Amino acid sequence: MDTCKNCGKPLENPDQELCPACRAVENAKARTRREEKAGHARRRRMNRTTRKMLIAVCVLAVVFTGLCVTATVMYDKYNPDEFIASVDAALEAGDARALKNLLKGEDLTVSDEGAAALCRAFTDAAQREALRGQLEDQVVDGGAQGAFPALGVEKESVFFGYSRYSLTVHSVRLLLSSPVQNLRLSLDGVPRTGEQTADGILYQNLFPGLYTCTVTGTTAAGQAVEGDATDLALLSSVEPTVFSGALPIADITVSGCVNDGAVITVDGAAVEQKPVNGVVTLPQVAVGSTIGMQYTAPWGAVTTASVQFADKTVTTLAFENPVTEGGVPAAGELNTLLTAHYAAYLDALNNQDTALISGCTEEYKAALAQGVVSDTHKANLYVMGTAECNPAAIKSTAADGTARVSCYVKLTYTHSDRESHEETPATAYRVYTFTWADGWKVSASADSTEEAYNTASMDALP
Structure with missing residues (x-):
């Protein structure tokens, strides 16, 4: 053949099958195939020696990466600092639901109401800070004590030294x-x-x-x-x-009782406590109560007073400005007393016998005795007429537990000479004083005038 069997170009050397250009290409391809075969041989020799090592390295890398991820997740989930921060955040926000998830009851059941009450107890930042310090100590030492004995930390082991933390609550x-x-x-x-x-x-x-x-x-x-x-x-x-209940009550003392026999009332209800030397002690009196005093004297006079317990810090009170009503004999009663007393007095004069004097106190009887037995009255006989007090001027006073009544009095009587029997009418004006001594009795008298009787000045009466 005298042409290239690849491209058909004429060949200079008939003994060759390819032209120089095609022969160069074939040589290049042959070299490439040889290099590829040599590369495949080298790769096959490297895989056989390192395959197991590469697999081991890959497995270790995966395991290490997994452990790192696991450690990170576990640390975030079971980190005690994170637990304490969660407790603090829930308390600060007053989030009872979030706090409830962190609680564990030791001897009671955790409830929404209980978690809310616990949140309210730590609204103050200083309280939360004190609790935080307590929890940090208890994370390290479970037996550590703090300012809040009802609260504590419980650790529950989870995985390779990691623990789950709970805020324990005791009743x-x-x-x-x-x-x-x-x-x-x-x-x-x-x-x-x-x-x-x-x-x-x-x-x-x-x-x-x-x-x-x-x-x-x-x-x-x-x-x-x-x-x-x-x-x-x-x-x-x-x-x-x-x-203690923060009840608005207090034990109080009240002075100014007019008599130790007075009845003491609290808001109108009588109490069993009695005054001693004018002072009464009352337990458990409610603020705002009205303390009353009422004393009824033997002669019927009623003395009342009251005071209000208005301030819990002021427990020493006093009855002031007591008011006395009643107990004053009416004019008709005084006239009866005067008639009986004066008639007895005149009878004593007629008989020269002081023992016949009645209706008066012993002191006043002794004061009258000397005049009864004097020669002045031996020649006369006295006959009682009338005794009338002026009803417009009857004065009553009380002192030292006794009462005194005074009034202007007009007396009429007759006296006659024992020998001539000549009768002479007479009128006398006097001021009489009565004192209560198991009944009203004359205790004193003084001469007065018709003008004073008619004027009836209360200021002039004793």
């Missing part, structure tokens, strides 16, 4: 201690039932937190009282929180 107690009877306690408007003890009423199994407490009861005087609504933090599970 708390409240002791209601008050002398008031029929005590009733409400927390946030919900009535609670307690157990009567020697120290008061004990309420147990309460969820820790802040509550608005209201107490009602009955005082010793029978008054129904309601205490001021009081915010009370119950956060100690060691000892019960003692609460």
